[in-house]
Amino acid sequence: MMEDGQEKKDEQVENNDDQKNNRREEIFSEVVRAGRRTYFFDVKATRKNEYYLTVTESKKRYNREGDFFYEKHKIFLYKEDFDKFSDALVSTLGFIKDKQPTGALPEDENTETNAKEETTSDDYTNVEFEDLEKKKK
Secondary structure, three states: OHHHHHHHHHHHHHHHHHHHHHOOOOOEEEEEEEOOEEEEEEEEEOOOOOEEEEEEEEEEEEOOOOOEEEEEEEEEEEHHHHHHHHHHHHHHHHHHHHHOOOOOOOHHHHHHHHHHHHOOHHHOOOOOHHHHHHHHO
């Protein structure tokens, strides 16, 4: 019986080591902060030392209790797809730049504007300078 328990522990240690090895070390990284979002462009290597790209979008969110967490979305892009992805991205961005209606705000600006409009005075505590003087005495 003792041996079976030890075997399970050894197996768990091996599995933990495998999981650690599956996490790839970042070779290169760029961060883009864009309004309420942050994008991470990370270059990593496969076991065969072939580079690939992970693009992560991270947004700070709040749950009902008011605690924050980060919502993340990830794309893995491998070298055999780099050219196709790059071509499609350039083409799509070109389309947007050419066809964007004039006077329309980019999404981030709309989001920021809407967030400001949704904020009410009830969201803030009104502090008067007189209140600060009373606290000093």
